[in-house]
Amino acid sequence: MSGTISRIRSGTATDNFLVDAGPGQRWFAKVYRDRSVLSDELAAIELTSFARSGGVPAPALRPAVTGHRISDDGEIAMSLWEYVEGAETAEGGLAGRRWATVGAVLGTMHRHLAQHPAYRPSSEPATGLCDLPAAQARYDQLIEAYRGCTTLDDDQAWALDTALHRRSLLPQAQSLLLSLPPLHVQIAHGDLAAPNVMMRGDDVAAVIDFQPPSPHFLAWEIARIGCDPRTIASGTDWLTGLSLLIDAYEQENPTVHIDLQTIVAAGCAYTLASTYPLRAPLEPPTVDHAGLIRYGHDRHRAALEMLDVLSAGQG
Secondary structure, X not given: OOOEEEEEOOOOOEEEEEEEOOOXXXXXXXXXXXXXXXXXXXXXXXXXXXXXXXXXXXXXXXXXXXXXXXXXXOOOEEEEEEOOOOOEEHHHOOXXXXXXXXXXXXXXXXXXXXXXXXXXXXXXXXXXXXXXXXXXXXXXXXXXXXXXXOOOOHHHHHXXXXXXXXXXXXXXXXXXXXXXXXXXXXXXXXXXXXXXXXXXXXXXXXXXXXXXXXXXXHHHHHXXXXXXXXXXXXXXXXXXXXXXXXXXXXXXXOOOOOOHHHHHHHHHHHHHOOOOOOOHHHOOOOOOHHHHHHHHHHHHHXXXXXXXXXXXXXX
């Protein structure tokens, strides 16, 4: 294959490249750094193809000349994908028509993934959504690490205060989960965060980076994108938008009933129980260190706003 290859600055587990082989021949190449994960990557590719077969706008895979989904010559292991032209991630937040279009794609995806043979859909207690004792232990370890520092810079002081605050709210997260009925569990995308939803204007151009097939609470997956911290922090009327997302979702997946309060409660409890990215100020700065800290602030504000909404009975 001739043409040009340029690095794409995205991805945490892979090195990503744009391969331009001429008109109509632009591909997204993923080079895997850790060969031990290739079996999981193959399972994730299978789930992507399964979702695509059900009408989900997932990129098409270009197999290697050998027919294998991952090309592996012993030195470099990579997969080659359709390049999604003219698209951006949903990291800018959901607004306007995007709420309904994302909801419709999500409903279509979940309706089809419910048929995946790896797991039969079930109902499970909502308390299984978060391991709160493990979350408390993570907060305790993080707080101890910060308290062990001789001095704290501004970011570290903020992270310590935030960790202490969120740890104190874990009993409220437990109460939120106990208040919910059993929730639907099935095969899902597994990482439906804003970076993995590609938008072209108001339309969903692609859903990317599926995880290996495993069961997840659908309320959690809907909340990952519907209660995205950057969307909540944008100051838009995200509750009205989330209602539009849910309406569009149920039109495409009417067998799964969801409601606004459940999604907000799931998003709130999950966010309160997560220490990400509060450890970042303890680690050597990365290229996007400032962006990660901003995201940490947005995430904490979003958790508190969701909690306020639920306390006021708006959700």
